[in-house]
Amino acid sequence: MRIYLDNAATTPIDTEVFNAMTPYLLNYFGNPSSLHQQGREARKAIEDCRASIAELLNASPEEIIFISGGTEADNTAIFSAVYGEGIKHVITTRFEHHAVLHTLESLQAKGVITVSFIKHDDKGLLDIAHLIELLQESPRSLVSVMHANNEIGNLNDIEIIGELCERYNALFHTDTVQTIGHYRHDLQKLKIHFLAASAHKFHGPKGVGFLFCRKGVKLSQLIHGGGQEGRLRAGTENIHGIVGLTKALQIAYRHLNKHQQYIQSLKSYMIERLISEVPGVIFNGNSANNNGSLYTVLNVGLPSVGYSRGLLECFDEHGISVSGGSACSSGAASHVLQAILTDVTKDNIRFSFSKLNTRAEIDKVIDALINIYQTIAA
Ligand code: PLP
Numbered sequence: 001m002r003i004y005l006d007n008a009a010t011t012p013i014d015t016e017v018f019n020a021m022t023p024y025l026l027n028y029f030g031n032p033s034s035l036h037q038q039g040r041e042a043r044k045a046i047e048d049c050r051a052s053i054a055e056l057l058n059a060s061p062e063e064i065i066f067i068s069g070g071t072e073a074d075n076t077a078i079f080s081a082v083y084g085e086g087i088k089h090v091i092t093t094r095f096e097h098h099a100v101l102h103t104l105e106s107l108q109a110k111g112v113i114t115v116s117f118i119k120h121d122d123k124g125l126l127d128i129a130h131l132i133e134l135l136q137e138s139p140r141s142l143v144s145v146m147h148a149n150n151e152i153g154n155l156n157d158i159e160i161i162g163e164l165c166e167r168y169n170a171l172f173h174t175d176t177v178q179t180i181g182h183y184r185h186d187l188q189k190l191k192i193h194f195l196a197a198s199a200h201k202f203h204g205p206k207g208v209g210f211l212f213c214r215k216g217v218k219l220s221q222l223i224h225g226g227g228q229e230g231r232l233r234a235g236t237e238n239i240h241g242i243v244g245l246t247k248a249l250q251i252a253y254r255h256l257n258k259h260q261q262y263i264q265s266l267k268s269y270m271i272e273r274l275i276s277e278v279p280g281v282i283f284n285g286n287s288a289n290n291n292g293s294l295y296t297v298l299n300v301g302l303p304s305v306g307y308s309r310g311l312l313e314c315f316d317e318h319g320i321s322v323s324g325g326s327a328c329s330s331g332a333a334s335h336v337l338q339a340i341l342t343d344v345t346k347d348n349i350r351f352s353f354s355k356l357n358t359r360a361e362i363d364k365v366i367d368a369l370i371n372i373y374q375t376i377a378a
């Protein structure tokens with residue numbers, strides 16, 4: 001059996017989620033926009049899902065827009081801030097996902113916006129005093145800061161950033177793709193205008209997610225066509241995906257504390273074993289700090305194996321799936337690691353955990369690593 005430690009890239013679908021979805025592929029196949037009974041059944045399923053997600057996040061149903069995933073949610077949020085709300089300046093970080101950075105780059109290249117980056121230290125911790133300076137210089141900005149980074153796991157304080165945005169009349173977009181379903185978000189308390197989520201990061205299906213957009217904020221439609229999703233996102237709804245997304249979030253919330261503690265214990269155990277058994281190991285960013293990082297992600301700089309294939313391939317040969325960083329940019333140098341202090345002589349590996357991993361698997365990974373080094377030394 002292969003060991004899967006690439007859960008920040010995607011998670012396996014939960015059987016309960018799959019079972020909830022199948023009736024909407026086989027039986028309730030109506031188009032939610034149709035006026036007949038089968039259409040009405042499909043419409044009801046979608047609206048029930050919207051209400052359920054809104055309840056879990058303490059939001060209103062009309063603030064939840066179903067969309068194809070994190071990338072589209074991030075794009076729609078940024079386009080809405082720029083074309084709906086007339087934002088001309090965006091404050092962001094060097095650590096955002098390319099769904100944010102490339103969108104901002106393309107708008108900047110067209111001369112539509114200017115972009116400022118919040119300073120950070122060599123662990124990737126953001127300089128909040130610098131954010132305040134930037135907000136003082138241009139108050140009516142969009143601030144786009146992710147809740148947690150998908151490569152090094154750094155958690156940003158979205159509560160404080162939201163408060164600052166409110167104080168300076170800025171809009172706040174946060175990419176919560178790595179944290180929805182893993183942490184609780186109370187959208188009555190958090191001062192967030194846009195939030196992006198993707199089902200496949202919490203044991204739901206791929207190709208579906210949602211954008212939270214606070215009531216009163218003007219949205220700009222990215223995809224034009226029919227009048228679905230309150231004329232904000234055209235195209236026949238991915239009904240089985242929406243049902244799967246909702247079921248996955250319900251399951252995640254049902255067991256959130258238990259899973260948080262369990263997954264954190266796996267990560268802590270791996271840190272302990274690495275420190276005691278792998279000389280020269282380093283932890284990139286804030287990822288070994290339990291309070292300041294995602295409990296699902298550990299980014300490790302390991303002594304290089306010294307030949308061209310690298311550790312990632314060696315792990316793969318040992319039946320272990322891990323990654324060097326973001327799955328979307330595989331092969332390319334990581335913009336996240338390039339932005340912080342890393343030891344260039346090391347092989348950087350992201351281990352990312354889920355509720356399905358076990359302590360025995362962590363043992364096997366460490367044993368495999370030691371075996372890889374021993375084989376090379378021999
Ligand atoms: N944002 C972050 C932080 C991610 O990790 C990802 C996926 O890896 C995305 C956005 C894109 O999400 P999706 O794959 O649903 O488009």
